[in-house]
Amino acid sequence: MRKQIPEKIKSRLNKIKTAIEDVPNTVPNEMRTTFNFKGRKSPIIAEKVIEAISDSEDVIYDPFMGSGSFVYAAMGKVKKIYATELDNYTFNAVSVLMNKVDMLKLSKLFDAVKEDVYEQIMRLYETSCCGSKNYISKVLFDPEEGKEGYFNPSNNREIIDGKNIKLIEKCPVCGGKSKKFDDEDYQKLVRLEKVDVERFPRNQYIVNSRINITSSTGADKYDRIFTQRNKIALLILQDAINKIEPSDEKDVLEQVLVASISLARIAMYGSSTDILYHVVGHGAQDMNVWLLFEEKYKSFCKFKSVYSDKQIGTTDSTVIIANKDYAEYIKENPDLKVDIIYTDFPYTDQVPYLERNQLYRIWLEKFYDSKYALTEDMLKQEIVLTNAESRIEKRDIENYYKDIDNMFSHFYSVLNEDGLVFLTMKLGKAKYFKTYIEIVNLARKNGFEYAYQIGVEKKDPTIRKQSAFTNTFMNEMIVVFYKLPKEDRYWYIGNENYEFLLVKKVYLYLIRTKEYVTLSSAVTLVCNDLKSKYSYLASEQDILKIKTLLQQYFKVDAGCIQIDNNQLYLDIEDTTDLYTKLYDLMPIFIRQLLDSKGKFVLEDVYFELVNSLCDGNPKTIAQILEDENHQRDIGNLILNYCEKDGQYYVERQDISKPNENAIDISTLSGTDFEILVQSLLKKEGYENVIKMGGAGDLGVDIIASKRQQDRLLHYIFQCKRWASNVGSDPIQRLYAERMRRRLDYAVCVTTSGYTKDGKKVAFDLEVETVDGNQLMQRLNKYFPGEYYNGIQDI
Structure with a gap:
């Protein structure tokens, strides 16, 4: 719809x-x-x-x-x-x-900042290995364990032989780029604790456990996830940038600094910038702020170079x-x-x-x-x-x-x-x-x-x-x-899609009544509904809109309104399980996807279902998504038509088709299937073969007659282009209609099969059944090579 x-x-x-x-x-x-x-x-x-x-x-x-x-x-x-x-x-x-920005100016400003602070910041990370001076690139430690967390941290693949400090330069003595945290390193941390960092932000965050900002861990406090050393380094860098005169280039350097903060915190070992607020107790890393700043600056410059024309x-x-x-x-x-x-x-x-x-x-x-x-x-x-x-x-x-x-x-x-x-x-x-x-x-x-x-x-x-x-x-x-153009917009009253309610009202009325309904009486029905439900008096313009919608969603012929078998009324139809209706439509959607896209994934099918619903009720899809049996059934149905090709479903190559142009009857629309059965009946010698459908049919899709000796016998046919097996309910309705009309025979024709209960009720009520295999045998007799049934293997 x-x-x-x-x-x-x-x-x-x-x-x-x-x-x-x-x-x-x-x-x-x-x-x-x-x-x-x-x-x-x-x-x-x-x-x-x-x-x-x-x-x-x-x-x-x-x-x-x-x-x-x-x-x-x-x-x-x-x-x-x-x-x-x-x-x-x-x-x-x-x-x-x-x-x-002026890249030359930016480079000069960066150099000025480096000259101003490089040595000062690097001293914060000074260490020694084998008696030779070096600088720390990264420390791996367990923050919750205090001093012990530095000397004996949790193991990870970077800590080999207890060496939890990564060095900037290779040691000229041992040739290594890592060392064990030692007492000299600890004493440096003790001395740094005396440095005043009162200016470092102490703001409290908006708490959100989804992104790990929790008050119970202290993650809601800004300074909770920074070491003293990195607080000092960040403040030094910020002071240097603040000395620069305002300019676009200064703004770049400020954003470079801020982008560095995400890894200047106490981060989980191997952390990316995605997890910002997690308070890490063990397996943490603490990184050299200057190296982070310099690397991020290079990234910004690389971006400017690559996207210089954008x-x-x-x-x-x-x-x-x-x-x-x-x-x-x-x-x-x-x-x-x-x-x-x-x-x-x-x-x-x-x-x-x-x-x-x-x-x-x-x-x-x-x-x-x-x-x-x-x-x-x-x-x-x-x-x-x-x-x-x-x-x-x-x-x-x-x-x-x-x-x-x-x-x-x-x-x-x-x-x-x-x-x-x-x-x-x-x-x-x-x-x-x-x-x-x-x-x-x-x-x-x-x-x-x-x-x-x-x-x-x-x-x-x-x-x-x-x-x-x-x-x-x-x-x-x-x-x-x-x-949509204004004149084609959906008709909403408040938050309700009245188009759906209108269709539902008229559909149920057509189902209940046994007489043909005129377009004008359907309009009156809707106008009365508007008045009683919303105290809304339909204007002339509204009446024109109602007529347009009725003609869009139903068949209107000779002033009478009928149900259109090509419409997906779904959850406003009779008592048949909604999932069954959706399932029966799957072959049509699969065929449409294969024809339009050539290949598809599972949610493509669900998208087609969702966007074909009358009302967009979440419960409709929830019936499928929350039932593993339904999902399995749908997966098996798709595999009846398709095979997997890497990431996608593609059309099965082993499906037996009489020829390339043959039509799969299981993917026909309801109306097209009725037309096919009508054509078959005419070939088989039935007379007065009339396709019904619409209001008052009570499940009768075709009426026909056939001479047997000197007597003209009268038939009614129900056509089910279904993927699921036909149960007892449609059979009982068809029998009731045969008795009401006082006809000789009732026949149910389907592309699928019949449930055990459906077969029993059909036998008891003397309703003839034609399943997908039998139908194909009859079609092949009169239309050889023109049709096949893709649902037969289920």
Whole structure:
């Protein structure tokens, strides 16, 4: 029951698959090694997507700029790029990367800082090995054990023969680059404890156990995870940078220093910059602050060199970035209109960046500029789901959905006609689809329709074994929404999708009534429902809308309204188990995916199911995701049509087809299957073969008659293009209808088979059954080589 996407839009989106098919989903090393940002997305993938779907006159907007990957991807590809970023730390870190700077001046400033502080800092790390002076690169120790933790630390692969100090230079005597921590090293630490570090930040963090900021461990205190030596070194470096006159180049050095802090803390041995606040008791490392600063400076310079042609002002694209809340920016710029929104979606599993970046922001606010303060407005404006006790509103999933609702509303207002929203997502399994369904609902509420989805999994065996790709969900995907014209928007009343309620109301009425229903009476039914449920009096415009929707979701013929067998009414249908209905639709989705993509992974199938639902009810998919038997059934069904090829499902090569053009009857739509059975019956000599369907049919899809000797016998047929076996309920309804009409025979025809109970009831009630094998025998007699049944092997 989705809205139609224009063919021209489909055509653009279909270029994406080819564009990124062989492109590695990686973040360049030059980006990863600059400032510390969790969740970067591949600018290479984004660049290929933008090339495929945009032209040089387009305007792109990234409302949640983050590390700037999508801005870089769009540079030189489109006319203008807008980007906003709420987090002041992230925005300014990205700004120093994007804005052109004088590299010669930057080099001179770095040299001046080095001359000022190098010897002073290195003295902090001075040691000796075999009587020769050397300097510490890294100390491996157990912080909780005090003195003993330095002399006898926990073992790890870097500590060989108890040597837990890594040296900068090889010892000229023993030739080694490591040594045991000794009493001289300890006495140095004792002396350093007397140095005044009162200026070092002592702020208290917003507590969030998800990112290891816990009060019980003391991780909520800024200075808790730094050694005295590194506190001194960081303060020395900061004082040297503060001596420099304000400039863009000075800003670069400040961001270099701040980026160094993530490893200047007491870090877990072998730690990356991802885990910032974990209080490490054992197996820790303490690193030389100057070496960290110098290495990070080289990374920034390498970035500037590699991306010298992608700085603001160096391409044909006009780039405008702002440190603003996206909604505030849109309100302040009412004339802003864009063709494409391309961004990283603020999904529920996303790290709360305002909380994560406290380490950097507090330092910057204290020593550099008050513009880095974390304000109450920022905390309110962030779209996030967090467990921080102090952020009560942001702990509530319903408030998160309100923020997403508001987001899509703003997106609709800023997009031009035929505008597209590209969202990169990376979520967990069951939780992912439940959240995704809410996202689809909110997008529809605000004038969008789901248009496209493609997985862009990282080919990294450490993330997940390659062989498991087909059976589990990908980590990352691009989902595209299309801006519907105003007249085609879904009809919401409050937060309810009234289109679904309207369809449900009329569908159930058609099921219950045994008479044909006129279009005008269906309109009256809906108008009365609006009045009783919402005290809403339908206007002339509403009545036109109701008629349009009825014609869209039902068959209207000669003024009468009927159920359309090609529609997926799903959970508003009869009492048949919803999972069974979804399962029976699987072959259709599998065929569509194979035809459109050539290969697919598991969540592609689930995406098709989710986006074909009437109401987007999370319980629908939850029925499948929370039942391992259902998941196993679906996996087996897919393998009936497909085989595994590395990461993907592809069409089975060993399926016995009469010829390349043969049609798989198990993947036909309900209506097409009825038409096929109708054609077969005519070939077999049945007369007056009329396809029914719609209101009042009570499970009867075809009526026909056949002469037997001198008597004309009357038949009713029920057609089940099913993957699952037919049970007793449809058989009983068919029998009841045969008795009501006083006909001679009732026949149920299916592509699958019948349950044990279904067979017994059919025998007892004298309802003839035709299963998938029998049907193929009859089809081959009259249509040799034209059809095959892909479901027969199940």
